[in-house]
Amino acid sequence: MPLPAKGVCASALQAIGNTPVVRLQKIVPTISADVLVKLEYFNPTGSYKDRMALSMIEEAEARGTLRPGMTVVEYTGGSTGSSLAFVCAVKGYPFKVVSSDAFAREKLQTMRAFGAELMIVPSVGGQVTPDLTPRMIEAARELAKDPGIYWTDQLHNADIITGHEKLGRELLEQIEGPIHAFCGAVGTAGMLMGVARALRQANSQARMIALEPASSAFLSTGKAGTHHVEGIGIGSVPPLLDSAFYDEVRGIDEGEARQMARRLAQEEGIFAGVSSGLNVVGALQLAQELGAGHTIVTVAVDTGLKYLAGDLYEG
Template identity: 70%
Template structure:
């Protein structure tokens, strides 16, 4: 028999399970499926993006051995980049903030990252926080021998995320009527949407954001604590041609859903995953039986144990 193993941990990225929700879907609704992205090595779908950005930079010659990778991130992207850089041997410098989960900061350090911490206002993600982090990362990237992955503007992130869409279509033997996901850099939503389009799917694509920071839907900036989305600006990767509508989800409902997922479906994930599933259930009720709705569990609930999500 041939050997059946991954030659490095980077080859363990992807091919995550797709599971059907059974306990919390209301009667007379569409079926709802969740892609469990916390099965990736660092417990987040950002592993896909990090690997794609680094390997595309290597192929283009922009990133060479001995160079330092720079990024600004709330922690999941930083953890994934720190992981990829550790395996490939690149130093990694990350601009982040105390507004993000302590576990994420600790994990980045565990993978060998050098952290630059930007102070937040009361631990919240305010409209100016991400821009200030980006500016600091830009300044650091001006140093000779650095490569700025620039996740917000980097189209290579969509190449990594497109595999989510490809895997969903391989795992389901039916059309996907609706797919929804929270928007941070928009790489995941755009990558999945493009994969569906390439497969000639007519899937309705719904972008999600926190109700307290409805920039995409109303143009209003706001404050929230849903890590990874609602970054205070319209992400350059978000193309009007690849999504159908924007919906907002109340953060309190997202938190309640995250806890309910753990207790009833055995899905232990973060707040953004609760936000995704909240919207998916709403779509399922609207579409009704005979239809299929898919979303993603972005990362593991293990990253949020020191915060209020699973303590209150």
Template identity: 50%
Template sequence: MEAIGAGIAAIGNTPLVRLRKVVPGGAAEVWVKLEGGNPTGSYKDRMAISVLNAALERGDVSPGDTVVEFTGGSTGTALAFVSGVLGLKFTAVFSDAFSKSKQQAMEAFGAEVLVEKSVDGAITHELAERMRLRAHALADQPGHYYADQFGSPDVRTGYQTMGREIAEALDGDIDVVCAGVGTGGALMGSLDGMREMGVAPHVVALEPSQSPLLTTGRSGGHKVEGIAVFPDPPFLDRSQVSEVRMVNQERAFEMCRKLAREEGVFGGGSTGLNVCAAIELAIELGPGKRVVTFNCDSGAKYLGGPIYSPSQHG
């Protein structure tokens, strides 16, 4: 058997924990899947192995080829890690709007990183479009493969394991799942995994109120990395979503700090946003119910940014 890099075995099977200190009495239970425990510190490892294994199996890509993606860094780090292990090269189209540490992480896993300039560090639809076009132009070259995090059906499939793990851990007793949406892959894919096991929770999609694309169609500059970039997230099936909720990003960042200090749960902005909404929902639902959400990635990726060094960022 050909040797596969050891880190692949460490993807998934992350802990699911119940938050106690940040959830007020009289509320429903709030459970968080600690995806920061994946090898690159993000649930994106699940989609990277799914997308690249499927592409290799189909013969769409061969060892020695270069995988290309435009990325805010989490997907890029996961693709860099899995590409390296599978004998592929990886080029990321990135931007200075995202954490410098994410660029360093991609490079640590052997990626080439191309940086598009942002306007004042804001994540906008215009910036994402520029990044997308650059990645497409690169991927058109021979020996290059576009991973297509916004289109490949293998993205959504990759998160089914996460849903199955959650359903198993809670014996299928789940009332609501809520999560911020980038591609929608994590939310819908995990829902698929739960459904496979006969579990059908309500689904609440989340976005920062600074960029209420899903609720109003209007985009604004915001700083919650990984979510709220596209008006029509490719994997978000609105017919399966009960509600879309906005959360203020400043409340989300405050929640990140509280989670780290009081619960020992260390996450990025999307985790803070997820937990803010999960607590809101838990208060509305009351005792005897369960809300599940995701710690999408580790807070270690955001040290030095506005979440954990707020005084330096106004």
């Protein structure tokens, strides 16, 4: 399938974005809304995080807070780290990553492949517990005391919203007719906020639905818990999540999300991870509620190739 963008890219960074949108065929009940999925694993590192990584680096360069010779630092569960490692490799910045053994080995290996230096914060039994992200943040904060460090600090960096607004604008160009609802899992909240801003600027009336793991439904219940859906459900309210830009929060069962990821691969040919399965579970709920004649949109956030060392696709 040819890429929508035309011409020769000056570098791999220009291959970010312009990802395809597909309509689900087999897993959507006959009497329900259309469900469209934007395949963000067409980005260079197989994740939508490429968008925010490029934005964080280039916006910092434009401000002069990131200069040649400096080292970039970030805490990450993997996909942001892979994307930043990719961008830093192309631009020539050393990159130090604070991550954990709670995240997929493929993601850690990808960061190393791009030349990143990793610091691993040990998890409790390989789980994403409420204390894990704060411990990773503190480790990154210590590294950032060095004046030669630029800490992207994704949870507090509004540049990630700017990076994801283009995703929303692409959806408006690609989809004929109105978008009635958009749903997406919340980690940093950059994707949901970026899409919401783009749709609002275009006067779209789409409902914006934030999704989270039901076992750590802090946004909807105020109670954090343990889960194993990488990149989302951080156990607190992300600083960039603005309640004025979404309409509802839903907790989605992790078991259903994992089963949906497998169904997407086997029935729709969409090979993605658990958070993508979670997004589609939420989208199907909305599709049944809104009914025929409506359009629900969500995102396949990353490739299933990042999860082959785990148990998601075993058996």
